[in-house]
Amino acid sequence: SAVISQKPSRDICQRGTSLTIQCQVDSQVTMMFWYRQQPGQSLTLIATANQGSEATYESGFVIDKFPISRPNLTFSTLTVSNMSPEDSSIYLCSAVRGMGDTEAFFGQGTRLTVV
Amino acid sequence: AQSVTQPDIHITVSEGASLELRCNYSYGATPYLFWYVQSPGQGLQLLLKYFSGDTLVQGIKGFEAEFKRSQSSFNLRKPSVHWSDAAEYFCAVGGGGGSYIPTFGRGTSLIVHP
Numbered sequence: 586s587a588v589i590s591q592k593p594s595r596d597i598c599q600r601g602t603s604l605t606i607q608c609q610v611d612s613q614v615t616m617m618f619w620y621r622q623q624p625g626q627s628l629t630l631i632a633t634a635n636q637g638s639e640a641t642y643e644s645g646f647v648i649d650k651f652p653i654s655r656p657n658l659t660f661s662t663l664t665v666s667n668m669s670p671e672d673s674s675i676y677l678c679s680a681v682r683g684m685g686d687t688e689a690f691f692g693q694g695t696r697l698t699v700v
Numbered sequence: 701a702q703s704v705t706q707p708d709i710h711i712t713v714s715e716g717a718s719l720e721l722r723c724n725y726s727y728g729a730t731p732y733l734f735w736y737v738q739s740p741g742q743g744l745q746l747l748l749k750y751f752s753g754d755t756l757v758q759g760i761k762g763f764e765a766e767f768k769r770s771q772s773s774f775n776l777r778k779p780s781v782h783w784s785d786a787a788e789y790f791c792a793v794g795g796g797g798g799s800y801i802p803t804f805g806r807g808t809s810l811i812v813h814p
């Protein structure tokens with residue numbers, strides 16, 4: 586399995602500001618994703634991070650609010666922009682190692698509180 | 701579209717008792733099925749997965765799950781629960797058509813009484 590490190594692990598931010606979350610995988614992976622887990626809820630896919638091109642966003646999520654980068658096969662960032670209290674959630678980075686693998690691995694998550 | 705239903709929001713068991721967490725899925729083809737566990741403040745850890753073959757799959761930490769196509773179910777079981785098993789459990793379905801992106805159920809919170 587791949588080891589995924591996320592940072593920060595938690596943060597408290599002022600509304601109107603932005604936070605960038607970093608995700609580092611210990612080996613090259615074919616696919617990387619970002620999920621949001623709102624309090625007491627399940628995981629909702631935000632987007633697929635594509636290397637060298639724009640991320641693919643799910644319905645209800647837009648690039649202006651959640652810009653994503655993936656400069657190489659082991660690293661991705663998610664920015665939560667112009668934050669409001671409704672953005673308070675756990676944000677999880679996930680990856681699928683290779684086309685022969687079909688299970689997703691997860692980082693430990695970033696717990697974001699917006700005040 | 702694929703979907704997952706976990707009908708139980710909370711399950712409470714006594715330590716040492718057996719456990720079964722329910723999961724029903726909707727998927728147009730042979731699904732890939734997963735169970736993940738999330739301990740408080742942690743990310744998700746894969747417990748087990750089913751792709752094909754034997755419908756009873758063994759996972760880590762003494763968990764097992766049985767795929768029943770006729771019932772569209774993939775229930776998670778453990779014969780004897782330990783206090784450290786208290787966590788959130790997520791069933792997920794994915795795969796097929798080249799998509800490896802899992803769709804998650806809402807989760808079941810397991811509470812273990814001493």
